[in-house]
Structures are given as C-alpha cells and as structure tokens.
Amino acid sequence: MEDFPWLSVLIAVPLLGAVLVGVLPRARETLVKQVALGVSLLVAAGTLVMAAGFDTGGPRFQFEEKYWWIKQFGVHWAVGVDGVALVLILLSVILVPLVILASWNEADRSGGVDVPAKRSASLYFALLLALEAMMIGVFAATDVFLFYVFFEAMLIPVYFLIGSYGGAQRSYAAVKFLLYSLFGGLLMLVAVIWLYPLSARPTSEGGLGAGTFLFSELSRMDIDPTTAKWLFLGFFIAFAIKAPMVPVHTWLPDAAQQAPPGALVLIVGVLDKVGTYGMLRFCLELFPGAAKWATPVVLGFAVLSIVYGAVLAIGQVDLKRLIAYTSISHFGFIxxxxxxxxxxxxxxxxxxxxxxxxxxxxxxxLVGFMIVRRRSARIDDYGGVQKVAPVLAGTFLVAGLSGLSLPGLAPFVSEFLVFTGTFTRYEVPAIIATVGIVLAAIYILWMYQRTMGGPTAEKAKGMKDLTGREKLAVAPIIAIIVALGFFPQPLLKVINPSVEQTLVRLDQRDPAPTITGHVAENGARP
Structure with a gap:
C-alpha cells in the first residue's frame, strides 16, 4: 500500500471533481450537489483507507512521493505525512462532505442574511472541492516551496467563496482577507527563496551545487543565528496572520460575519490551522535556535490572544463574529x-x-441553520428557541459546551494537556491563560441563554427544528466530539511520535518533575 501514490490521488480527485462540477449545466443543481457530495465522500473514504495503513512505530513521514517539478530551481513535487499532518488531513476530509450536505441550499441564499440574489450552485460547490484539494496539499507537502504554493493557492477559492456568496459587505471582507494573507505570504516567499542558496552544498570543484527546498534536507541545516532569526520572522508572521493571532487577527471577524456558514466551517475549522501547523512544523524545526529566542515574546502574544479574544467575544451581538473571537482565543491556547x-x-x-x-x-x-430560519445572525433576534426547536437547541448546547472545554468533550483533553505541559516550563503564562477558561464559560453560556433560553421571542415563534438532512450533517461531528472526549488515545498515538521528533530537533527535553517534602530512600531530602 506504501507504493500507491495516495496523497497525489487525494489531491487530484477533488480538483478533478471541482472541474466536473464546474462544467455541469447550471440548471442541473441537484446533480451538481450530488456529484460534489459523492466526490467528497470518495476522498474521505480514500483518506481513511490510507490512514489505516499508517504505522505509528514506523518512519516519521509515510506515503512519501518525490518527483522533480522545477529541477533548475531544486523544486520537487514532494508529499508525505507524519502523525500531525495525517490527523489534520482527516479533519479536512471529514468536514468537507458534512459542509456540502449542510450547505445544500446555501448558494441559493448567497450567505443567508442580506443578499438574496441567486448565485451559481455549481461554482459554489466547485470552490469547496478545490479548497479541499488545497488543504490536503498544504498539510502533505514536504517541499517548502510546494508548501508555499498550496499556502497561497488556498486564497483563491476562499476569496471567491466570501466575495461571491457572502453578506452585504462581502467585497470588503474578501479583499481584507486577501490583503492580509498576501502580505504574510510575501514575507514567507522572501524567506523561502532565501533558504535556497543557504542549502547549496560545496562541490568537488570548489563551487556550490544546487540548493533544495526539501524539508528533510533543510531541517538538518545549521543556519547562522542572525540569518535564522530573520527567516523565522518571515515564516512566523505569515503563520500568525493565518492562525490568526492578536494583533494581526482583524481579518477574521469581518470574514466570519460575511462568509457563508458552510465555507466558514472550513475557513476557521481547517484553513486557520495551517498557521499553527506551520509554526509547529517549519518555525520550530527549520529554525530551532531562533524559535527559542522568540519564545518569550510569542508566549506573551499567545496569552494576549487568549484573553483579548475571549473578552471581545463576550461583547458581540452577531453570532458569527462571537464564534470568530472565541476561535482567536482558542488559537492562543494552541x-x-x-x-x-x-x-x-x-x-x-x-x-x-x-x-x-x-x-x-x-x-x-448550527448557526447557519439558525440563519436560514431567521434570516439574521443577530443574537437579539433569537430567544426561547429550545421551546420550538429542541433538537437544534440540544445540539447547540453540546457544541457550545465543547467550546468551553467541558470535561467529557474533546477540547477538554487537548486544553488540559496544553496547560499541564506549559505549566511545567512556563508557570506564569499558564496561570494567566486560565483566565480564558473562566471567560469561555461566560461567553458560551450567555450566548446560549440569550438565544435558546428564556421566553420565546416573537420573531422566533414558528421556527422549525432540524430537518433530516441537517441532523445528518451535524450528528457525526457531535459524535466525534463526544468520542474523542472519552477516548483521545487513537489520535494521540499517531501525534506523539511526530512531536517527539520535533523536540529532538529543538534539543529540548521535558522538565523533570520536582518532588518536595519527601525523604529519599537514602535518608536525604531531594
């Protein structure tokens, strides 16, 4: 199974599906949606088969492929996955078919709030499939230049998803997203190009040979400390914008407010993870010395993002902006x-x-389903929904409680690991970050109370509960949240070997536990 080009196929299938969906007659909307859903399910099935063959005790990168792409510049089509990349690809391919199912009529409403004009369903679903291909590619790329190509190519479908299918201020939000991303991408491009001459090896004739962009080669380089710091900043700023972190976060609330809910799931749920994934993979492993140098400042901005995002979430009156600010806080934890x-x-x-x-x-x-019914994302337009749509309210409660990391739901395990692991080395940032837990309880429970509890608002009367299609779209996510809350070991078993390799490259070891107040076996106090 290792010899099969799994990753190239998984990138190609949604791209070909996007072309097929795009050329189907616009009048055949049902067929367009069925084909898009079928392609996404095929990609998900293929990824699950590939993942089943991943050996947690084997080499770090598996299912590798390497072919020359631009030989003159040392660029390869090089793909492969370690544990972290694999779980993020799984996240992507699971969410896409559920988004397509949930967005069955989304193109007809052009975002569902302010712009009722009908748009092309074929283009909408073609953009979703193209975005899926880019997401798989960016997590699978093991050539830094190829990673940059996918990193920038993702902007194209997202720009058109926001700009063509968003709300009344969709053009402003799309352009702002594009400008922020292009600025970060430009800085990273400079750093990527700078790596090429640094990677050139001396030849037997006394000159320098060709450089390379292969991650496996670049991660073994010893770069001058000053140069490494500049290169680190080029990568880190691009990833901080993508994540997004305070103070380069302002594109996300605007994009969240204007983007159609289905596309927003992929933008915040997957696309933004490219930023934190890039920090873990490239910033730390390519520039370990510079990463240690920058750590105190980065931790400060991470804590700022946690608290600032949570505080601003509390004051929001728009549901999508509120969730966007909670995500800024959560990215701070990551x-x-x-x-x-x-x-x-x-x-x-x-x-x-x-x-x-x-x-x-x-x-x-779920917010998208609410907007479809009320044609509004304003919190004040809801109230008492649990009395007229109990299934919607119940699933919204579970999703909200997972957002505040309630024990028994998936985010609790990851948040607990982050806190305990951080506290062993950096006590003060970990202690300050706990403020985010308290604030999370406030913004989630208050949001639920204002929308689902209390007397039924006049505008919410007659609101229908979730349909069969909507239940089918959200039920698998709720099931996964509960399952991973009780049994996260399968994912951690895949992730841990990759993390250990990162720490080896950083020459870091976990701090030894301190024991006080006990007498050692030889009678002396430790």
Missing part, C-alpha cells in the same frame, strides 16, 4: 502549547487543532 516545547503541550496543541475544528465546525453549522 500557540501556547506549540511554543511551550514540552511533549504534553505540543501533543495537546496538535490535538487541539483537530478538536477545535470539530467543535467550531459544529457551532458554525
């Missing part, structure tokens, strides 16, 4: 775990990427 540089914290951060994707995905899907 960055905190990545730069704590302990096994527990980094494993928790990688698991948090997956758990947050499912938790936030469920919230955005």
């Amino acid at each position: 960055v905190l775990g990545v730069f704590a540089m302990t096994t527990q914290a980094q494993s928790g951060a990688a698991l948090y990427m997956v758990n947050h994707g499912f938790s936030t995905g469920a919230l955005f899907l």
